[in-house]
Amino acid sequence: MDEALLRSLTPSVLAVLVRRGADFAAAEDAVQDALVEAVRSWPSEVPRDPKAWLVTVAWRRFLDATRADSARRRREDLADEEPAPGPAPAVDDTLQLYFLCAHPSLTPSSAVALTLRAVGGLTTRQIARAYLVPEATMAQRISRAKRTLAGNGVSPRSGEAGARGGFGRPGDVATVLRVLYLVFNEGYSGDVDLAAEAIRLTRQVTALVDHPEAAGLLALMLLHHARRAARTASDGSLVPLAEQDRSRWDTGAIAEGVAILQAALARDRLGEFQAQAAIAALHADAPTAEETDWGQIVEWYDELAGLTDSPVVRLNRAVAVGEADGPRAGLAALAALDPSLPRHAAVAAYLHERDGDPVTAARLYAEAALKAPDLAERDHLTRQAARLNARGPR
Incomplete structure (x- = not known):
């Protein structure tokens, strides 16, 4: 059958x-x-x-x-x-x-x-x-x-x-x-x-429908799905984007997603799924995490924030700003957001760690772990807190 x-x-x-x-x-x-x-x-x-x-x-x-x-x-x-x-x-x-x-x-x-x-x-x-x-x-x-x-x-x-x-x-x-x-x-x-x-x-x-946002959504899905094999380690733990083995990414899905996105963007009817796909494409295009074009990513988050005015988008933008302009700039962007936002504490922890404040970062990682939506994320955040606590203050 x-x-x-x-x-x-x-x-x-x-x-x-x-x-x-x-x-x-x-x-x-x-x-x-x-x-x-x-x-x-x-x-x-x-x-x-x-x-x-x-x-x-x-x-x-x-x-x-x-x-x-x-x-x-x-x-x-x-x-x-x-x-x-x-x-x-x-x-x-x-x-x-x-x-x-x-x-x-x-x-x-x-x-x-x-x-x-x-x-x-x-x-x-x-x-x-x-x-x-x-x-x-x-x-x-x-x-x-x-x-x-x-x-x-x-x-x-x-x-x-x-x-x-x-x-x-x-x-x-x-x-x-x-x-x-x-x-x-x-x-x-x-x-x-x-x-x-x-x-x-x-x-x-x-x-069935000639709509650039439908194409944008398909591109976004393909680009995210392309990284699926690299998102978890053999023990099931989460692997952050910066630490993923990019050789495990599906290059065929990435190429298809980028081609679909380019065709959608060429129609000059930007929508939120196209903007999200553009951000995903920039991550996929970087041979290494260090070579990510964070400046362009910030620009796309600005476009996305103008389309949706979503606090979650602004939270993700704060991370991008921290990568593009330094952790202090990221923390400044984060300060304008509601601390009760999901993953706010995790983002703050990451930025404080990058800013050389492991004590605050460890506390925030532990706080974020208590609010994590699933077991895998909670375990990841708990390990981050334990790593910094084991290192001790500098």
């Missing part, structure tokens, strides 16, 4: 059912039933047109469920509209499905879960394992997302149906990209590589 084929067909099959008149929840259930049937019957013989086969089976499952629900007589009329078996329609509604999963009524976590289920073709169990939560918890999250869409009147007959191709009031491209970025940042856990899945889905979006 070609699982990759099934996953690639899932969003377009679901989109066909929604466009024909099925509400999202019912369509998704019908498609899952069709996938189960495909797993059962395809090993003996894969149909000539797999998508058409799935559409036909899913539509019949939807009609069977509709006929069994006498309270929904309006949908009962759809039984007379069943299309004759044949090739799947050429129109691709997959992008509209992305928009639907990024509906503004959904929370970010619900949008991510629904995207992975409906567009990514992952099972509830796979998504739960990836997010390290019980399967029942993830099933409830996905069910709530479907109910939210239904409760907000999202159906093929509502809202902007005519203008949006029959999908109600979806989110916009920016929201879709934000959801995919959230998926990518989950990285890898369980038996699902969410970083790779996010790249796959973002490639699909860039093929």
Whole structure:
């Protein structure tokens, strides 16, 4: 059984059912039933047109469920509209499905879960394992997302149906990209590589929509993912960027990311993902950490801060300023930020160490370790504090 084929067909099959008149929840259930049937019957013989086969089976499952629900007589009329078996329609509604999963009524976590289920073709169990939560918890999250869409009147007959191709009031491209970025940042856990899945889905979006920020996001993902093998040591501990073995970086992914980014930047419609990708490209371009062009990185952080006004961006900019103009300049930039920001103490510790103040740096590393979001980062910061404490004051 070609699982990759099934996953690639899932969003377009679901989109066909929604466009024909099925509400999202019912369509998704019908498609899952069709996938189960495909797993059962395809090993003996894969149909000539797999998508058409799935559409036909899913539509019949939807009609069977509709006929069994006498309270929904309006949908009962759809039984007379069943299309004759044949090739799947050429129109691709997959992008509209992305928009639907990024509906503004959904929370970010619900949008991510629904995207992975409906567009990514992952099972509830796979998504739960990836997010390290019980399967029942993830099933409830996905069910709530479907109910939210239904409760907000999202159906093929509502809202902007005519203008949006029959999908109600979806989110916009920016929201879709934000959801995919959230998926990518989950990285890898369980038996699902969410970083790779996010790249796959973002490639699909860039093929469906002509938007420089979509290309910028894909470039950013590729450039970050290229460093993945060098980010951890053999014992699982974190390896800071400056200490990574750059021979382990994926040069193919870097070259592709840079080429995509250059094409996006040439359109002169700068967005935050393009700016972030430009910073990642400058890191990737440096043969060694010492040869990093920190001056340009500061300039790109200035661009990014103007686009987002994010305190996290300004925190990262303080690090870049410290590298470009010295630790005192970095500490001055840091002084303007809220100390309660995540990783503020870690950045302060690094800059104080570079400024020749190991006592303050050790204290701040220990403080940062207590606030670390995961075990690997906490262990890394604790080791930094222990290293400086063992050295003692100069």
